[in-house]
Amino acid sequence: MREREHLFTDFIHELKRRDKEDKFARKERVKTEFMELLKEQKSLGVKSSWNDVKKNIDSDSRYKAVESSTKREEWFKDHIKGLKGNVGEETVDDGEKERRKEAEKQRRIEESLKEREKVVKEQLSSSLKERDKERDNQRKEEAVENFKALLADMVRSTDMTWKETRRGLRKDHRWDLCTLSKQEKEELFDEHLKVLNKKKRDAFHQLLFETSQIDLTSTWKDVRKLIKNDPRFDKFSSSDRKREQEFYVYLDERLQRAQEEFRQLLKETKAMNYKSKSLLAESDQHMRDIEAFLENDKRYLILECKQQLRQKILMDYVDELARKGPPPPPTQAEPSRRK
Numbered sequence: 001m002r003e004r005e006h007l008f009t010d011f012i013h014e015l016k017r018r019d020k021e022d023k024f025a026r027k028e029r030v031k032t033e034f035m036e037l038l039k040e041q042k043s044l045g046v047k048s049s050w051n052d053v054k055k056n057i058d059s060d061s062r063y064k065a066v067e068s069s070t071k072r073e074e075w076f077k078d079h080i081k082g083l084k085g086n087v088g089e090e091t092v093d094d095g096e097k098e099r100r101k102e103a104e105k106q107r108r109i110e111e112s113l114k115e116r117e118k119v120v121k122e123q124l125s126s127s128l129k130e131r132d133k134e135r136d137n138q139r140k141e142e143a144v145e146n147f148k149a150l151l152a153d154m155v156r157s158t159d160m161t162w163k164e165t166r167r168g169l170r171k172d173h174r175w176d177l178c179t180l181s182k183q184e185k186e187e188l189f190d191e192h193l194k195v196l197n198k199k200k201r202d203a204f205h206q207l208l209f210e211t212s213q214i215d216l217t218s219t220w221k222d223v224r225k226l227i228k229n230d231p232r233f234d235k236f237s238s239s240d241r242k243r244e245q246e247f248y249v250y251l252d253e254r255l256q257r258a259q260e261e262f263r264q265l266l267k268e269t270k271a272m273n274y275k276s277k278s279l280l281a282e283s284d285q286h287m288r289d290i291e292a293f294l295e296n297d298k299r300y301l302i303l304e305c306k307q308q309l310r311q312k313i314l315m316d317y318v319d320e321l322a323r324k325g326p327p328p329p330p331t332q333a334e335p336s337r338r339k
Contacts, residue, residue, distance in 0.1 A: 014120050018113050025106055030065045031075060032099065037062040038079045046083045050076050143179050144188065150174045151192040158196050159238065162186050201246065204236040208250050216255050217305045220244045258302050259313060265299040266317045277322040290314075 037060055038044060044053055050073050057063045066072045150172060155165055166185075169175050178185065208214055211226050224243075227233050237243055266272065271293050279286035294300040303310040 014116065018117060021109065021113055025109060028102070028106060030062075032102065033062040034066050034072070034075055035079060035099075038076060044079075044083075046080055048080070139179065144184075146174060147178045147180060147185060147188055148192070150178070151189060155189070155192060155196075158193050158200070162189050165189060200232075200236045203232045204243070204246060205250050207232040208247065215305045216251060216258065216303070218251070220247050223247060255306070258299070258306075259309070261299040262303055262310065262313055263317065265294065265297055266314065269293055272318065272321060274321045274325050274327075276318050280318065 037057055038053075041053065041056065043056075053076065054063070054072070063072070066075075150169060154169055154172065180188070207227055207230055208223070211223070213226055214223055220243075224240075233243070236246065269290065271290050276286060276290075300310070
């Protein structure tokens with residue numbers, strides 16, 4: 001805001017300065033034209049009087065352009081002094097050169113003023129456009145927030161369509177205050193439903209997580225009996241089919257996470273190395289040693305109901321270690337340290 005105020009102040013100062021220079025330029029132009037008028041008077045000489053001369057030129061526009069009679073007489077006297085001090089063709093030529101020089105100087109001043117005025121106008125125009133853009137963005141943000149607040153107050157269910165919801169929203173006075181387009185309102189409605197769905201989904205998953213009787217082999221039929229009295233059960237959806245689908249999505253995510261965590265546990269198990277495959281082939285003792293270490297970790301125990309899958313992951317890791325072979329010595333693994 002301050003930057004725009006400074007820009008506007010600079011623009012006003014520039015206009016005042018330009019107006020002052022314009023007045024000076026007009027005054028100099030009036031003087032130059034008046035002096036030209038005096039020069040055109042062939043009968044005018046060093047002994048001529050002002051009263052006589054002005055009778056011959058008072059009808060000329062260049063005479064009338066000088067608003068002050070005192071100035072006219074003063075410039076007449078200056079002209080007479082010039083005639084007295086400069087006689088001959090050379091003097092006339094020097095005077096002409098001086099006038100041309102002055103005219104050229106005045107032309108450059110006027111061009112500079114015009115160029116500066118153009119620059120100032122462009123800067124002010126750009127500043128005003130930027131201000132209008134900021135104002136429009138602010139209004140847009142306010143409209144979005146107001147409509148989001150309306151949706152939060154009025155839309156609590158995710159089972160309604162936009163067409164159905166819109167009828168109810170129109171009855172609220174805030175609907176008309178929103179300057180958003182129909183498409184923008186519908187997009188915000190869709191986003192609102194996504195937020196509601198996520199909250200309900202997270203709450204439903206939390207309910208399943210808190211139910212300790214649920215394992216990776218549980219069925220919806222059994223789980224439904226355990227959780228049906230919890231408010232989060234009904235809040236998730238009125239459709240039991242959707243609840244069942246989401247339950248199996250939860251189980252799948254939980255299984256994927258359990259497998260990843262078990263693989264991480266195997267990497268942390270120091271009893272396992274590239275020799276494990278051959279040791280397992282020789283006897284079962286090595287497997288008992290590994291299991292003795294693993295069975296103290298919940299990442300192993302959570303897959304108790306999926307023993308075949310757990311065993312497959314373990315043996316896949318054993319094969320992976322065997323393929324990689326012994327780890328390289330430190331100097332070979334980190335050659336940069338030898339430099």
